[in-house]
């Protein structure tokens with residue numbers, strides 16, 4: 205057993221037992237971050253804060269929500285929104301955060317793509333990040349079922365139906381997922397469980413993994429410069445903070461993160477109080493009705509790009525394209541064959557690839573919501589083909605990229 | 609400087625995406641109509657000046673079907689029997705004079721199916737009579753008599769500023785639409801029951817009423833509790849002004865409310881579907897002020913910490 209001495213203070217007492225000084229050093233004061241970064245590097249912290257907002261508001265909603273097909277709609281729209289003190293506030297925070305978190309995730313992802321932060325030892329950061337993306341998608345989808353409105357019901361119907369389409373014919377699987385032939389009580393109950401327990405647990409675990417994956421490679425920087433962290437840290441510790449290329453996670457980086465977070469929160473709460481409609485589809489304020497199909501069925505905005513990759517093709521091809529879209533981002537670190545981990549602006553053809561991919565996904569998102577008719581359908585088809593094409597050419601254009 | 613440029617790029621793409629999935633998508637998916645200000649331009653204007661004292665006698669033509677409680681006329685039938693007879697319970701006319709537009713009322717009395725825009729359902733040539741019969745003049749100046757009735761109805765109604773949103777809703781929409789969150793059913797407010805038997809009796813009456821109504825309308829009119837969120841103010845306003853615009857051939861009549869009453873009806877739908885809106889405004893203000901102060905401190909802290917760094 206280790207040797208314990210009589211503690212001189214509470215700090216000392218804890219330190220002997222939990223090594224809090226070491227922990228603090230390794231995780232905070234001597235966790236080195238490059239100085240040459242911009243506000244986009246605060247998006248990770250913005251995501252962490254948004255997740256905290258989701259968790260806290262979710263806990264409050266959970267106290268009054270009823271996972272029952274006859275009660276769910278009213279428990280949300282009447283009990284929570286109108287009877288319980290500040291229930292409306294928690295619901296609007298939860299709804300807006302669920303939508304905004306995806307905006308930030310996409311910004312965070314495209315930041316990583318732009319600066320090549322998924323390469324040279326940072327592959328696990330990327331992969332854990334993609335796992336987070338998948339987990340958040342599942343969380344958002346399961347949460348969308350809970351108010352048991354028209355869109356909950358019909359989105360649940362359409363998405364689970366995917367498995368029975370075309371050559372898949374997995375009707376058994378569809379029934380297994382639903383626990384019934386149609387979305388009903390069993391369906392609502394299990395999505396409730398997933399939403400409030402299993403997926404949040406997975407998300408918390410994945411966030412720990414994601415943070416852990418960052419610790420050894422450290423984060424990238426604005427110029428893709430390779431930094432000798434030992435040498436720069438020595439300079440910093442010797443007091444040459446100005447010359448050193450690194451800063452400490454706490455307080456240096458944290459103070460900048462907090463600045464960005466504070467500005468983000470102004471934007472966030474503006475949405476919560478004055479512009480929440482975009483995050484809560486009007487159609488979902490009609491109670492679920494299995495006999496009345498809504499005129500337009502579409503997923504929330506953050507799923508539209510992949511939905512649009514499914515739609516313009518025949519059933520089987522569409523399913524394959526859809527499956528492709530779901531997994532392909534995982535493979536980015538391996539499909540990008542170039543050794544350069546520098547900003548896209550300095551990477552030859554990849555520069556164009558980056559902007560083409562970004563714009564294409566925005567077009568897919570726009571078309572995904574519109575009824576698949578006429579010109580929109582054609583644009584959607586070409587955008588989907590371009591998406592697939594871009595991934596196919598990626599290994600080739602990056603293979604021949606000049607080393608910088 | 610560079611950070612501002614990056615922020616501008618991020619903002620630009622965010623706004624483009626927002627534009628595509630919200631305003632643009634909605635403009636493509638939904639029909640859009642502007643309000644005419646409840647002018648009912650298709651209906652001819654009232655040319656005669658009505659006399660309320662003469663109208664007082666002429667409403668005897670109405671009380672065979674309608675109650676006028678303020679004038680001491682009880683409804684001739686209870687709601688369920690009325691629905692059994694007419695398909696729907698004719699509304700009490702105490703406040704009809706203020707809820708409904710004056711010109712509309714006159715036209716309604718002369719030709720209900722036309723004013724209500726339900727002629728596609730009620731064609732006398734095919735023997736489909738509207739349950740509210742046209743007014744048959746007692747003398748030979750029908751125009752004058754109609755104007756008198758309207759003048760009378762306006763004279764007994766409460767004043768515009770005394771008309772509450774709830775009263776406006778009950779008179780104009782309450783016979784067809786339930787509003788669960790406002791405790792309203794088509795046969796009136798749902799009372800608190802001491803005995804289960806009474807509650808069941810009420811439920812039975814309500815179900816009977818709804819059966820007749822559904823048969824009359826072809827469908828049970830929806831509960832409007834959350835319509836302020838599911839359809840929004842603009843849709844509801846332009847929908848009640850002319851339901852045929854959005855839903856061609858629908859059984860929902862043009863109700864003929866005045867512009868002021870339409871506002872009140874919508875106010876009522878907000879009171880039941882978005883009752884915390886005033887609290888949201890106030891709390892919103894304080895939270896925004898708090899976040900601004902928080903941001904100022906966060907920026908100062910960053911400046912303080914980074915002074916040593918570059």
Ligand code: HEM
Pocket residue numbers: 244245246247248249251252255309312313316319321322326329330331332333334335336337340411414418422423424425
């Ligand atoms: C939704 C939950 C997520 C949280 C809470 C989160 C959090 C963070 C944090 C705190 C950082 C360090 C600071 C920064 O560079 O922003 C980071 C870095 C990173 N994240 Fe995430 N992240 C999430 C999702 C994702 C996703 C979906 C991806 C993409 C697949 C991703 C990829 C990355 C990459 C590549 C880095 C390294 C950036 C660099 O080295 O410059 N993360 N994340």
